[in-house]
Amino acid sequence: MRIVVDRPRCEGHGLCEEAAPRLMHLDDDGELVLDREEIDEADAALANAAVRVCPVAALRIA
Amino acid sequence: MSGGAINRVVVVGNGIAGLTAADTLREAGFDGELTIVGDEPRPAYSRPALSKALLLDGDDVSSHELPPTGHGATELLGVRATALDLDRRLVSLDDGTALPYDRVVLATGSRARRLSSLSEELTLRGLDDALSLRGRLAATPSVIVVGGGPLGMEIASGCLAAGCQVTLVSQGVPLIVQLGPHLAGVFVRAALDQGLTIVETGSARLERREGSARVVLDEGAVREAEMIITAVGDVPNTEWLADTGLAPQGVIPVDSHGLVRPDVAAVGDLAAFPTPYGLRRIPLWSSAIEQAKVAARALVHGHDAPPLRFQPYFWTEQFGLSLKAVGYLPLEGEPTYIEGEPGGGPALMRWSHDDGAGVAAALNYRVAIPRLRRMSQAAA
Ligand SMILES: Cc1cc2nc3c(=O)[nH]c(=O)nc-3n(C[C@H](O)[C@H](O)[C@H](O)COP(=O)(O)OP(=O)(O)OC[C@H]3O[C@@H](n4cnc5c(N)ncnc54)[C@H](O)[C@@H]3O)c2cc1C
Ligand code: SF4
Numbered sequence: 001m002r003i004v005v006d007r008p009r010c011e012g013h014g015l016c017e018e019a020a021p022r023l024m025h026l027d028d029d030g031e032l033v034l035d036r037e038e039i040d041e042a043d044a045a046l047a048n049a050a051v052r053v054c055p056v057a058a059l060r061i062a
Numbered sequence: 063m064s065g066g067a068i069n070r071v072v073v074v075g076n077g078i079a080g081l082t083a084a085d086t087l088r089e090a091g092f093d094g095e096l097t098i099v100g101d102e103p104r105p106a107y108s109r110p111a112l113s114k115a116l117l118l119d120g121d122d123v124s125s126h127e128l129p130p131t132g133h134g135a136t137e138l139l140g141v142r143a144t145a146l147d148l149d150r151r152l153v154s155l156d157d158g159t160a161l162p163y164d165r166v167v168l169a170t171g172s173r174a175r176r177l178s179s180l181s182e183e184l185t186l187r188g189l190d191d192a193l194s195l196r197g198r199l200a201a202t203p204s205v206i207v208v209g210g211g212p213l214g215m216e217i218a219s220g221c222l223a224a225g226c227q228v229t230l231v232s233q234g235v236p237l238i239v240q241l242g243p244h245l246a247g248v249f250v251r252a253a254l255d256q257g258l259t260i261v262e263t264g265s266a267r268l269e270r271r272e273g274s275a276r277v278v279l280d281e282g283a284v285r286e287a288e289m290i291i292t293a294v295g296d297v298p299n300t301e302w303l304a305d306t307g308l309a310p311q312g313v314i315p316v317d318s319h320g321l322v323r324p325d326v327a328a329v330g331d332l333a334a335f336p337t338p339y340g341l342r343r344i345p346l347w348s349s350a351i352e353q354a355k356v357a358a359r360a361l362v363h364g365h366d367a368p369p370l371r372f373q374p375y376f377w378t379e380q381f382g383l384s385l386k387a388v389g390y391l392p393l394e395g396e397p398t399y400i401e402g403e404p405g406g407g408p409a410l411m412r413w414s415h416d417d418g419a420g421v422a423a424a425l426n427y428r429v430a431i432p433r434l435r436r437m438s439q440a441a442a
């Protein structure tokens with residue numbers, strides 16, 4: 001599975017980073033950077049938590 | 063642990079708190095029968111989007127949508143819980159049935175507080191409210207918004223952006239209660255620049271005269287507009303729990319694990335949980351999520367699960383400004399500017415409360431929340 005960011009929608013809340021710091025972070029300009037292309041089973045729950053917490057639904061699992 | 067075996071969990075309320083509780087129950091290893099009851103006939107959605115992107119974005123009516131769920135619960139949507147029997151462990155529903163449970167999550171959120179029972183008084187709490195507001199704004203009516211909190215200000219901002227003439231009726235300076243004088247000043251200046259009319263008053267009320275509704279200010283002056291929207295706070299949906307004694311003042315007090323008793327959790331806008339400033343209800347998005355995560359784990363693992371260590375996160379978008387703040391609001395006095403300078407431009411700011419706790423805020427400044435948190439904790 002992969003996480004997909006809808007760039008125009010992302011507002012840089014970074015709540016996703018708080019939920020899954022291993023998988024993503026906001027860079028110094030506040031742009032969301034995905035640190036893993038492929039998410040394995042072990043991190044699936046983390047990925048889901050990150051996707052869920054975004055208040056503008058800018059993330060989805062593909 | 064004293065709650066007994068867990069085969070069936072019922073989550074009452076299908077907002078972000080109920081949804082997060084359901085997800086977390088699964089993550090915590092609960093693989094039994096999970097049922098979610100929600101009176102809105104649709105999947106959970108993002109309420110914060112309703113007063114922001116959804117009011118503004120041209121043809122986009124999807125900004126409130128949340129990704130599909132993965133908890134595999136039986137979802138009873140469009141169904142209302144009407145009573146809870148703590149002894150027999152039963153949730154009664156308005157379709158006449160009752161759901162037995164081993165653990166129950168109370169997450170029925172809150173609704174808009176109203177100033178009147180007039181049909182002209184519009185409020186914004188649910189998706190239907192937002193869609194109907196959007197529709198009416200298309201005709202650019204004159205608008206009065208009553209309520210100078212973040213929601214009232216966001217609605218006023220959205221109405222202005224839609225091309226309406228907007229008057230905001232506020233008890234004192236808008237946002238001062240929630241944000242403190244410094245940030246309130248920044249937002250009020252931006253609002254006035256964009257053409258908002260602000261009327262300060264004591265308590266306003268609504269009345270109907272000669273067939274149309276109007277707003278009466280405390281000194282008796284009257285304001286009229288084609289549309290009246292109020293945003294004067296929220297009321298927890300706890301009436302259905304009246305017989306249980308769980309919500310003595312309409313709010314459910316919980317412990318630091320979000321539990322009322324070992325088999326009952328209460329999470330989200332209806333719960334008051336321990337904070338450094340006493341038992342408090344913090345009716346915000348990330349508060350609902352954090353409460354739900356902690357409580358769901360405690361339902362499964364008891365008090366061995368980690369307690370809530372909530373650091374409030376607040377954000378708002380209005381009048382061309384976006385604010386993110388980490389820590390307890392409101393903020394007294396002037397901040398230290400870490401980046402930028404006073405005047406409303408992009409800035410990172412920090413305040414210290416008297417007890418040493420810090421708050422960091424970003425104004426029109428993209429910053430990672432973990433970085434803001436670190437800034438809020440750094441010694442001043
Ligand atoms: C317009 C608006 C803008 C907001 N903006 C922000 C923001 O910018 N930042 C922020 O942090 N927070 C914001 N909030 C607050 C945030 O949205 C709430 O704190 C959060 O949604 C609370 O979630 P909840 O699940 O506790 O309650 P709710 O979302 O209210 O969910 C409770 C659900 O339970 C249902 N229910 C009620 N009674 C029953 C019953 N008896 N039986 C079955 N179901 C029932 C309700 O219909 C509802 O669907 C905003 C709120 C609104 C309304
Ligand atoms: S939580 Fe959502 S808006 Fe915030 S950075 Fe993550 S994807 Fe972007």
